Amino acid sequence: MGKFILRRVGVMILTALCLTFIVFFLTNLYPNLEKLAKTQGNFRMSDEEVATFLNNRGYLQPMVTKYGQWLGVLPGYVIEGTDGKVRARCAAPGQPIEEAPTFCGVLQGNWGFSTTIKKDVGGIILEKLGLTGILMFWVMLLMVPSALILGVLAGMREGSRLDRSLSTFSITTTATPEYVSGVLFIAIFASSAVGLKWFKGTATSAMDNVTFENFFLPVLTIAAYGMGYIARMTRASMAEVMTSQYIRTARLKGVSFPNIVMKHALRNALIAPFTVIMLQFPWLLNGVVIVETLFNYKGFGWTLVLAAGNNDIELLLGVSVISVIVVLVTQLISDIGYVYLNPRISVS
Amino acid sequence: MNKDALSWGAIFGQMIIQFAPVLILMAITFAVSIYFKRRLGLYGKLFDSTVGMIGLALVLFWMFTAFFAGLFDMVATHNPLDQSAMMKKALPGTPYTKLIGTPDPNAGAYYLLGGDNLGRDVFSRVIAGSIKVILIAPFATIFAFMVGITLGLPAGYYGGRFDTVLSFLSNLVLAFPVILLFYLLVTPEIVQTGIPVYMAAVLFIFPLVFLVILWNSRYHTQPMKRNVFLAITLVIGIWVYLGIAWDADPLGVISFPPNVLVVFVAVVFVNSPTVFRIVRGLVLDIKTRDYVAAAQTRGEGPWYIMLWEILPNARGPLLVDFCLRIGYTTILLGTLGFFGLGLESESADWGKMIIDGRRLLSANILHIAIPPALALLTLVLGLNFLADGLREESLKD
Numbered sequence: 001m002g003k004f005i006l007r008r009v010g011v012m013i014l015t016a017l018c019l020t021f022i023v024f025f026l027t028n029l030y031p032n033l034e035k036l037a038k039t040q041g042n043f044r045m046s047d048e049e050v051a052t053f054l055n056n057r058g059y060l061q062p063m064v065t066k067y068g069q070w071l072g073v074l075p076g077y078v079i080e081g082t083d084g085k086v087r088a089r090c091a092a093p094g095q096p097i098e099e100a101p102t103f104c105g106v107l108q109g110n111w112g113f114s115t116t117i118k119k120d121v122g123g124i125i126l127e128k129l130g131l132t133g134i135l136m137f138w139v140m141l142l143m144v145p146s147a148l149i150l151g152v153l154a155g156m157r158e159g160s161r162l163d164r165s166l167s168t169f170s171i172t173t174t175a176t177p178e179y180v181s182g183v184l185f186i187a188i189f190a191s192s193a194v195g196l197k198w199f200k201g202t203a204t205s206a207m208d209n210v211t212f213e214n215f216f217l218p219v220l221t222i223a224a225y226g227m228g229y230i231a232r233m234t235r236a237s238m239a240e241v242m243t244s245q246y247i248r249t250a251r252l253k254g255v256s257f258p259n260i261v262m263k264h265a266l267r268n269a270l271i272a273p274f275t276v277i278m279l280q281f282p283w284l285l286n287g288v289v290i291v292e293t294l295f296n297y298k299g300f301g302w303t304l305v306l307a308a309g310n311n312d313i314e315l316l317l318g319v320s321v322i323s324v325i326v327v328l329v330t331q332l333i334s335d336i337g338y339v340y341l342n343p344r345i346s347v348s
Numbered sequence: 349m350n351k352d353a354l355s356w357g358a359i360f361g362q363m364i365i366q367f368a369p370v371l372i373l374m375a376i377t378f379a380v381s382i383y384f385k386r387r388l389g390l391y392g393k394l395f396d397s398t399v400g401m402i403g404l405a406l407v408l409f410w411m412f413t414a415f416f417a418g419l420f421d422m423v424a425t426h427n428p429l430d431q432s433a434m435m436k437k438a439l440p441g442t443p444y445t446k447l448i449g450t451p452d453p454n455a456g457a458y459y460l461l462g463g464d465n466l467g468r469d470v471f472s473r474v475i476a477g478s479i480k481v482i483l484i485a486p487f488a489t490i491f492a493f494m495v496g497i498t499l500g501l502p503a504g505y506y507g508g509r510f511d512t513v514l515s516f517l518s519n520l521v522l523a524f525p526v527i528l529l530f531y532l533l534v535t536p537e538i539v540q541t542g543i544p545v546y547m548a549a550v551l552f553i554f555p556l557v558f559l560v561i562l563w564n565s566r567y568h569t570q571p572m573k574r575n576v577f578l579a580i581t582l583v584i585g586i587w588v589y590l591g592i593a594w595d596a597d598p599l600g601v602i603s604f605p606p607n608v609l610v611v612f613v614a615v616v617f618v619n620s621p622t623v624f625r626i627v628r629g630l631v632l633d634i635k636t637r638d639y640v641a642a643a644q645t646r647g648e649g650p651w652y653i654m655l656w657e658i659l660p661n662a663r664g665p666l667l668v669d670f671c672l673r674i675g676y677t678t679i680l681l682g683t684l685g686f687f688g689l690g691l692e693s694e695s696a697d698w699g700k701m702i703i704d705g706r707r708l709l710s711a712n713i714l715h716i717a718i719p720p721a722l723a724l725l726t727l728v729l730g731l732n733f734l735a736d737g738l739r740e741e742s743l744k745d
Contacts, residue, residue: 015520023532031538035537172729184725186709191710193714304525327525328523
């Protein structure tokens with residue numbers, strides 16, 4: 001087991017390095033840098049001015065060198081610019097070059113500086129992750145139990161009318177992307193044209209104070225999309241367990257149907273959904289981006305859109321690193337959990 | 349000139365009249381299919397399941413709508429790009445007028461579903477959006493399947509280092525949040541660097557490779573037949589390939605607008621790793637069967653076994669996934685539009701219309717966001733129901 005985890009962690013780190021390099025490469029392509037120079041300097045710079053601007057700030061070093069510096073395994077650049085000023089990557093504003101540390105990258109905890117929000121990227125990400133964490137917590141709290149209940153109810157009597165209607169319902173939720181269901185929910189429950197006005201159409205106020213009124217619609221929107229898939233997996237797993245020998249034995253012994261479902265079938269039926277729930281995280285991440293944009297909730301997903309839309313390279317890199325790590329860690333947990341929960345699978 | 353606005357009943361009546369050719373063709377298709385359903389194989393069996401029939405009806409509805417609107421300019425009442433200052437945010441059923449200039453005499457008398465914030469007809473824009481989705485989504489899915497199958501078959505069949513590397517790469521793409529990938533790939537700056545064109549050049553060669561291997565493995569014992577098939581495939585294939593990927597069609601017939609190409613490439617790129625994983629899994633399962641062993645004993649080549657023994661036997665799950673994946677691709681296209689990526693700002697796109705309409709929901713104007721949302725919902729729902737019906741009926745055998 002230890003060896004298995006070690007190998008998985010190794011692959012995970014390799015994947016994370018590859019992915020961050022891809023993001024780094026794509027955000028640091030010359031047209032992107034040119035746009036950055038023009039927004040930071042002025043829009044009427046000529047091509048040569050753009051090149052000097054970028055060169056003085058170390059943007060024109062080879063891609064791998066830049067990546068190493070950003071990661072913190074290569075010493076940060078110290079460049080004497082054409083304007084006679086010496087700039088160092090690691091020097092804080094106003095700090096003399098000699099006192100600046102040699103290495104300053106993500107590994108040293110230096111995530112860079114956001115050009116749009118004008119703050120330290122590390123701080124921004126921490127704050128936004130907290131906000132999105134609250135959202136995710138409520139989504140999970142709503143999504144997982146209702147999906148499992150739906151799936152178990154549908155799967156315990158395969159082919160029954162209850163099964164058919166619940167399955168159709170879960171297909172419908174998986175077929176409704178967040179931007180459709182969100183808009184429909186807002187139109188039905190939040191606008192005075194329909195007249196219900198039960199909830200609020202934006203979640204901006206939920207950033208300070210979460211209430212049922214301002215937070216239920218975004219949570220419902222994300223949960224609905226993920227719910228159908230988990231419910232279908234649970235249903236399939238439950239239906240399979242219900243046809244197995246030991247359930248038949250229990251029935252022949254005369255155990256009552258609710259007892260069979262609760263005591264015998266449920267535990268084995270929940271192994272497969274566990275991995276599915278963990279693997280839902282990357283999907284939820286997409287949902288978070290859409291829903292936070294739709295409901296104007298300034299969390300992690302909203303920051304991703306902001307950074308990508310404004311070519312805020314360091315913020316975008318930070319956001320990508322975090323989302324990639326979230327995805328990879330959940331994959332790892334799902335794998336380990338699957339092996340742990342299901343003693344029939346051996347890792348070697 | 350001063351006409352009254354239509355009531356909701358009249359609006360629905362008018363819409364049914366507009367959709368008349370679509371509905372008639374659907375009725376004919378259904379009547380013919382149900383009459384001959386015993387002779388139509390899996391497609392015929394679809395008419396035994398209610399869910400499958402509902403799904404097929406929804407999918408056919410949008411397919412025929414796109415067909416009539418795209419080729420014969422029939423269903424829509426107005427030009428989807430035509431603005432009218434008088435019709436800004438007009439309610440459904442408002443008579444069509446223009447502040448400046450004379451209205452097009454061929455245009456309909458009413459904005460059936462109202463006007464959007466620039467005074468364009470919402471109904472016609474939803475119809476125009478369907479053309480785009482019906483054109484891109486199935487083809488992007490076919491391309492993704494070609495890539496996934498061409499790589500997934502040998503990965504599953506041979507295993508080994510080839511499989512390890514490809515699986516690692518596909519996991520790499522799958523670990524990316526889709527929206528981040530779109531934001532990185534589908535920007536004007538990236539288009540400038542030409543990366544999408546190179547990606548298109550790599551991805552679009554796969555269908556060609558697939559077909560060449562397909563014919564060669566089947567007919568290599570009959571060189572005459574093989575050469576004919578190969579020549580036809582290569583001539584048409586390379587011509588289309590040059591036109592689509594490099595925009596260098598020597599005859600100048602096929603060209604692909606660069607922004608559509610980027611969207612197309614991004615969608616294919618996101619979809620193919622999942623297809624690869626599915627195909628690989630199916631091959632791992634099927635290659636232990638007896639008929640594969642029999643073919644190996646007969647001395648058939650590996651590609652013959654993969655393409656003509658294993659692939660046909662994996663068609664059930666692949667067909668179901670194909671339907672689901674077209675739906676997912678539709679969702680992805682909507683997502684791209686939602687974030688305003690890869691389109692001209694004017695064009696009618698369901699995702700873009702939804703986000704534009706979203707901003708007016710708080711002002712209690714519902715008719716701009718709801719129609720495209722319902723359109724996308726019904727199409728994706730139809731595809732999902734269709735897939736469910738197919739799965740159920742194919743499992744019955």
